[in-house]
Amino acid sequence: MSTPSGRWSDLDRPPLRAAALRSALIRPSGRWTRLRVVEATGSTNADLAAAAGAGEAAPGEVLVAEEQTSGRGRLGRSWSAPARSGLFFSVLLDPEPEVPTERLPWLPLLAGVAVAGALARTAGVDTALKWPNDLLVTVDGVERKLGGILAERVPDGGVVLGIGLNVSLRAAELPVPGAGSLALAGAPNTDRDPLLRAVLRSLDTWYTGWVAAGGDPATGGDPSVGPVADAYAAGCATLGRPVRAELPGGGELRGTAVALDGDGRLVIEDRAGARHPVAAGDIVHLRAT
Incomplete structure (x- = not known):
């Protein structure tokens, strides 16, 4: 019997377990209210923003793609990777009115802190932050881009926060020479399910503390770590x-x-x-x- 080939047949890249993720992350009084996993899409940010605009998505929704073909980064850059090789997802948040508009630029910085902490604990790899929204790992002594964060406002005042992380990309699959992945950085754990759970839980903790402080980065954050501003400065390679x-x-x-x-x-x-x-x-x- 022949082994099927194609982008979905890589045994080293199993699909995300959507039902288990929902069971672990969605609680009646929790931050995350709905989680969807789709096989492929152009951009999770674009899809979630469109759903929010049409009244089909509420704050707390998480949209994850096994493959993202037209992912968007800052300055109009594209973000793409092989199927099931990374974590590509967006969440819908509603920081206003608790957080004033002038403090919203801290949201992607907060997300960087949350992701870096989650990856250190779960993937076993130190991750540095590059201002304003990149995550870096060291591969063979060289600083490389692991992922990025993009926050976009939607008409009702909500924010779609997109996160893309290279997990199992091999050297030959890197889109640009300056890219990296958890696997190339020597991560002992590249199982995407626990990584996604850890990132979303960490994001919930940091975001909740920041919103409770009215978006003040000098006081709001993770109570067990400290304020967002201090944590970002401590982890920022820039x-x-x-x-x-x-x-x-x-x-x-x-x-x-x-x-x-x-x-x-x-x-x-x-x-x-x-x-x-x-x-x-x-x-x-x-x-x-």
Whole structure:
């Protein structure tokens, strides 16, 4: 009897167990109210945002794709990977009115903290944060991108938060040279079911504490760890490094990333000692000279 071939037949990449995930994560008074797993879609963020706009999704919904063919990152970049090789999912949250609009930029930073902590505990791999929304792992002594986070507002004031993580990608499957995966970083556990459960539980804990504090990053967070701002600064690989910020509109700023301000902006100190808060842009880590 021949073994079937194709993108769904990789025995090293079993499907997610949707029923078990729902049983573990959905509780009557819990954060997560509905969890769907689809075989493939273009973008979980786009699908969940459309469902929310049509009144077909409520806060607490989780949409997971075994394969995402047109995943979206920051600055219009695409995100794709082989089927069942990663975790590609979006959640619908409703931070307002408890969290003022000006504090919403902290949400993807909070998500980064939550994901990094969950992966350290469950996958056994240290993960660093690159401002504003990338997660990094070290592969053969080189810093590589493990995943990314994208937060998008929906018309009713909710936020769709998308997370993509490379779990079992092999070297030949990496989309770009700077990418990595948990497997390539030597993770002893790449079972996606416990990883997804851990990430969603961690996100729930951090988000609940942050919302209860009115979105204040200096006080809200995980009570067992500390505030979001402190945790992000402690895990951020960008702070203290020479960087190049490629700014919207084509400008560029070089200097040292010295801090995050109260609005979650990256503060870059140039050679003259002037400090510039950067709210958006593509950050490149440079070698120290």
